[in-house]
Amino acid sequence: MRNLKICIRMNKKVFLLLATAGLLATACQDTAGEEDAPLSKHTQPKAVAPHATNGDEYLYTVTYTDLDYFGVGEYMKSRYGVLDMAPAGCSSARTGNFHGRNLDYYVNECADLVITMRGSKDRLASIGTSADFPPCTKQAIDEGTLSETDYAAAAYYMNDGINECGVVVNSNVVPAGECDHTSGTKPGATTIVSNGVVRYLLDRARSVDHAIELLKGVNIAMPTTADFHYESHWMISDPTKTVVVEVWNNELIVMENNVMTNFYISHPDTPMGIGHERYDILAKHIAEGLTAEGMETLMKRVWYSKAYSTKEDPIWYSEGLEEGCGFTWADIKSGERVDEMFPLKLEVEKDYQSVDYQKSLRDGQYWYTTHSIVYDIEQRTMSLICQENDTAWKFKLKK
DSSP states (O other): OOOHHHHHTTHHHHHHHHHHHTOSTTTTOOOTTOOOOOOEEEOOOEESSTTOSSSGGGEEEEEEEEEOHHHHHHHHHHHHSOOOOOOOEEEEEEETTEEEEEEEEEOOSBOEEEEEEOOBTTBOOEEEEEESOTTOBHHHHHHTOOOHHHHHHHHHSOSEEEETTOOEEEEEEEEOTTSOOOSOSSTTSOEEEGGGHHHHHHHHOSSHHHHHHHHHTSEEEOOOOSSOOEEEEEEEEOSSOEEEEEEETTEEEEEOOSEEOBSOSSSTTOTTOBOHHHHHHHHHTGGGGGSHHHHHHHHHTTOGGGGGOSSSSSOOGGGGOOTTSSOOHHHHHHTSSHHHHHHHHHHHHHHHOOHHHHHHHOSSSSEEEEEEEEEETTTTEEEEEETTOSOEEEEEOOO
16 A cells, blocks of 8 residues: 555645646636636635734634625636645534534645625525635735635635525545545536535525435536545534435435545445544544533544544544555454554554644644534534644624
8 A cells, every 4th residue: 555654645746636637726826917816705704813822823713795606617617627625634423413524634835714604585595605715825824825716716706605594514534435526416407516516505404304305306426537536524403403425326325324434435445435433433422412512522532533543443544545455444353453553553644743843834744633623503603623733713793
């Protein structure tokens, strides 16, 4: 597998694949001398804790009063040839009134935007996050060099959110090397791509059932390449119901399920699915999430820095799975090849040091939990912990 060290550090490899494939929609693109398309209206970002040094300095709020959803998609398609940017690996859980979500990605310089979208006649109000979007670095925001098109794209590429009807949506990545790449779930219908799904539903869905109806009415596409085999699935909650939505061989699959990580729940034994240990931890302790504080504790159990530890029980071996690595989930479940993986796990732990040390470097060598959020469905609020620190920031949806 070119050893587990490289597999667990999936970050740089995935980043380079994304860039090579053109999937980092606006990353590394020179916009100098070009006029921005008027695709959104928004306030200037406001730093939540500008003088912090624990990671909170990367957190900003911004309010949008308008977004040309399909205009952003068409602009990206015409300019870059592709519409998609892969989401990160993550964990999600819902129980009672609370929907928890961790966004996991490599340690980097991207800002974490808390985006409020004002409601209108044709759009529901919502609040959620757009994080780890390559153009939106802390430096670009602070220096005022982020283009208006990038601001519009950030509101389009949402990681998660809740709308005024209490519908929560989040996306997680799934390794898709074992299935046909999703070219479209309903050819001939309006096409939306995987990272446009969260925004599409936040703007429109009044319930889980309505969200499913909306998804069945569009053509969901997930552009992939010969070298990039990652797609998305989604957890959707409302006050009474939670489902996971997946696409397998161009077919939409809907399941009532309240935990989701980074393998196909509809096909859990696919060789390259990751996050199996995280899934089991969340499922085992799901009753903790019946309170806001309990859901926060539950999501802390699966903060991604723990992937580098051999002290976890169980050890998170499945995080090392990727195509060509030489191991499968079946190997891990059987226990027959765990001895082969353990020395490689020790090597990762030796090199890793600590999450605070990685945040001081920000060189993309390791992953962490970019943010951990508890959505209160009844109150339409979100409580966000940035970059595995100790401060929970509270935000409330304003219509």
